[in-house]
Amino acid sequence: MTPLHYYLIFAALLFSVGLAGALMRRNAxxxxxxxxxxxxxxxxxxxxxxxxxxxxxxxxxxxxVLFSIGIAAAEAAxxxxxxxxxxxxxxxxxxxxxxxLKG
Amino acid sequence: MNYMELxxxxxxxxxxxxxxxxxxxxxxxxxxxxxxxxxxVVAVSITAVGILAAIIALSVAAPSPPWMDGLxxxxxxxxxxxxxxxxxxxxxxxxxxxxxxxxxTGEYVTLLLLSTVGMMLLVSSDNLLLMFVxxxxxxxxxxxxxxxxxxxxxxxxxxxxxxxxxxxxxxxLLFGISLLYGLSGGITWTQLATTLRxxxxxxxxxxxxxxxxxxxFKVAAAPFxxxxxxxxxxxxxxxxxxxxxxxxxxxxxxxARIFMAALPGTAxxxxxxxxxxxxxxxxxxxxxxxxxxGNVAAIAQRSVKRLLxxxxxxHAGYALLAILSNTEQGMGSLLYYVVTYAVTAMGAFAVVNVxxxxxxxxxxxxxxxxxxxxxxxxxxxxxxxxxxxxLAGIPPLAGFxxxxxxxxxxxxxxxxxxLIWLVMLAIGTSAISLYYYLxxxxxxxxxxxxxxxxxxxxxxxESACIVAMACTVLILGCAPNWLINRFSPNSTExxxxxxxxxxxxxxELAAEIHPRITxxxxxxxxxxxxxPQFETTTANAQ
Numbered sequence: 118m119t120p121l122h123y124y125l126i127f128a129a130l131l132f133s134v135g136l137a138g139a140l141m142r143r144n145a146x147x148x149x150x151x152x153x154x155x156x157x158x159x160x161x162x163x164x165x166x167x168x169x170x171x172x173x174x175x176x177x178x179x180x181x182v183l184f185s186i187g188i189a190a191a192e193a194a195x196x197x198x199x200x201x202x203x204x205x206x207x208x209x210x211x212x213x214x215x216x217x218l219k220g
Numbered sequence: 221m222n223y224m225e226l227x228x229x230x231x232x233x234x235x236x237x238x239x240x241x242x243x244x245x246x247x248x249x250x251x252x253x254x255x256x257x258x259x260x261v262v263a264v265s266i267t268a269v270g271i272l273a274a275i276i277a278l279s280v281a282a283p284s285p286p287w288m289d290g291l292x293x294x295x296x297x298x299x300x301x302x303x304x305x306x307x308x309x310x311x312x313x314x315x316x317x318x319x320x321x322x323x324x325t326g327e328y329v330t331l332l333l334l335s336t337v338g339m340m341l342l343v344s345s346d347n348l349l350l351m352f353v354x355x356x357x358x359x360x361x362x363x364x365x366x367x368x369x370x371x372x373x374x375x376x377x378x379x380x381x382x383x384x385x386x387x388x389x390x391x392x393l394l395f396g397i398s399l400l401y402g403l404s405g406g407i408t409w410t411q412l413a414t415t416l417r418x419x420x421x422x423x424x425x426x427x428x429x430x431x432x433x434x435x436x437f438k439v440a441a442a443p444f445x446x447x448x449x450x451x452x453x454x455x456x457x458x459x460x461x462x463x464x465x466x467x468x469x470x471x472x473x474x475x476a477r478i479f480m481a482a483l484p485g486t487a488x489x490x491x492x493x494x495x496x497x498x499x500x501x502x503x504x505x506x507x508x509x510x511x512x513x514g515n516v517a518a519i520a521q522r523s524v525k526r527l528l529x530x531x532x533x534x535h536a537g538y539a540l541l542a543i544l545s546n547t548e549q550g551m552g553s554l555l556y557y558v559v560t561y562a563v564t565a566m567g568a569f570a571v572v573n574v575x576x577x578x579x580x581x582x583x584x585x586x587x588x589x590x591x592x593x594x595x596x597x598x599x600x601x602x603x604x605x606x607x608x609x610x611l612a613g614i615p616p617l618a619g620f621x622x623x624x625x626x627x628x629x630x631x632x633x634x635x636x637x638x639l640i641w642l643v644m645l646a647i648g649t650s651a652i653s654l655y656y657y658l659x660x661x662x663x664x665x666x667x668x669x670x671x672x673x674x675x676x677x678x679x680x681x682e683s684a685c686i687v688a689m690a691c692t693v694l695i696l697g698c699a700p701n702w703l704i705n706r707f708s709p710n711s712t713e714x715x716x717x718x719x720x721x722x723x724x725x726x727x728e729l730a731a732e733i734h735p736r737i738t739x740x741x742x743x744x745x746x747x748x749x750x751x752p753q754f755e756t757t758t759a760n761a762q
Binding site for chain 2: 125128132135136139145148149152155156158159160162163165166170171172177178180181184185188191192195196198199200202203205206207215216217218219
């Protein structure tokens with residue numbers, strides 16, 4: 118079986134890629150994709166820890182992933198709705214055009 | 221365990237969800253063609269009935285049985301916090317009657333109530349999964365509510381910023397939780413508390429930092445505060461008021477619970493000499509940055525809502541002091557502080573809501589719109605005076621005792637008063653904050669209004685709410701015992717926690733300084749679960 122730390126390193130890389138994308142991208146949709154990558158990295162962690170834990174029959178990690186997938190879907194729905202409302206006002210989803218509020 | 225017992229334990233939440241659905245159905249099926257004002261009154265009336273029922277259900281609810289450990293916690297403190305959250309939601313509903321920011325009354329009320337359910341579950345949750353789900357249930361409706369004024373570009377912009385920063389920090393929180401799960405092998409507070417120790421694995425610190433980011437965002441602590449000023453300014457004012465009050469109470473309570481109850485082994489120390497790594501120095505860093513940045517940046521603000529946002533960041537800094545004191549009296553003082561702060565902030569936003577409707581400026585209110593308010597509405601000015609002075613921490617008002625309790629709890633905690641430097645910094649920044657609070661009062665009482673002063677239009681329900689909140693702030697300031705007693709545990713709670721309460725030195729000191737403070741501030745033992753609870757509960761299970 119593949120050792121646990123392979124999964125953890127992969128999840129950490131995925132998280133970093135997602136975080137970098139979320140912080141550096143200028144387009145709101147791409148930021149949202151970065152955030153989804155971060156959530157998936159966390160899910161991968163849960164599954165790996167659950168699979169290798171001595172109490173794998175308790176299904177705790179698996180339950181957590183099911184809930185977090187559901188929440189991620191709800192979050193994406195809300196996020197895209199907000200991005201549509203931004204597009205209606207600004208005719209753009211670029212974050213640098215959305216700068217009315219400052220101070 | 222059976223599902224009827226679970227339903228019994230969650231009856232108040234179930235009532236609120238039902239109310240939300242009834243309000244939505246009535247609005248969409250029956251009142252589609254009715255005038256906007258009638259729809260708002262009906263929706264808020266349904267909300268009021270449901271919230272009243274939930275408050276009654278909470279007051280008769282029994283403490284949660286032992287089988288529920290690791291799932292839900294219900295005791296007198298959580299019941300009181302939930303009742304406060306429900307009242308705040310109702311006030312936010314009443315404030316939005318006759319406002320013109322939306323045509324979708326049913327959806328508005330439904331989202332408001334669903335967010336309240338999220339906060340109620342957050343207060344009760346006893347494991348990481350329920351906590352995360354509740355946190356998202358709180359946040360997602362608030363993102364939508366922030367964008368509810370579809371005609372205003374500021375509203376959707378504020379919502380986008382709130383959403384992006386919020387879901388970024390939620391993702392960090394989830395990754396942190398996944399590491400905590402992997403390190404401890406469980407998700408309940410007791411499992412975490414018994415396995416995690418500082419210094420054993422470096423990755424513990426990564427998990428702590430990521431978890432901390434998630435909560436620092438929710439409570440708007442600097443440097444994760446960037447959403448707060450924009451959301452407070454751009455969101456419809458009743459929504460901003462609810463974000464500033466209800467969401468703060470629930471998040472701070474959970475923030476304190478997860479770190480004090482679930483991660484006591486990784487606390488570390490933030491003492492001026494001899495700091496050790498852990499979450500306490502991290503929280504201390506957040507508190508220092510929040511207190512300085514919030515109070516200094518507020519001075520430059522021209523919009524009162526933005527000013528209140530920066531003041532909220534400063535107040536988050538003070539409340540973080542109570543968390544990093546990591547003691548039971550810290551928890552008691554934190555709850556007193558956030559509850560009184562929430563009422564005060566709600567009141568201040570209610571006054572801003574009235575002024576904003578009165579001026580009808582396209583870019584929202586500004587500080588100069590408050591000029592000469594004392595001639596236009598003496599009652600409103602008096603209430604604003606109470607709220608603002610309470611935020612500043614002037615003695616007979618609740619805000620003073622909130623800060624006072626926190627400073628004492630922080631100064632007393634730790635070895636040889638190592639945290640006194642934080643208290644001194646907090647007192648210094650409080651002095652700075654007085655400047656911008658008095659700027660508001662200067663506009664209200666000293667500066668003449670432009671042109672002939674016309675009376676401000678006040679609706680009866682709205683003015684009743686504002687006066688009631690001002691009276692609450694005054695009464696809680698004159699008799700802080702009443703609220704502090706609420707946060708002392710009932711006997712079952714102490715027995716279940718397996719910890720005998722003993723009088724603390726803080727209390728004696730407080731009694732010396734102020735004769736009225738004889739309440740058992742330091743005896744809120746049931747709030748912070750100590751490790752002995754694990755042993756007693758496993759004994760019960762066997």
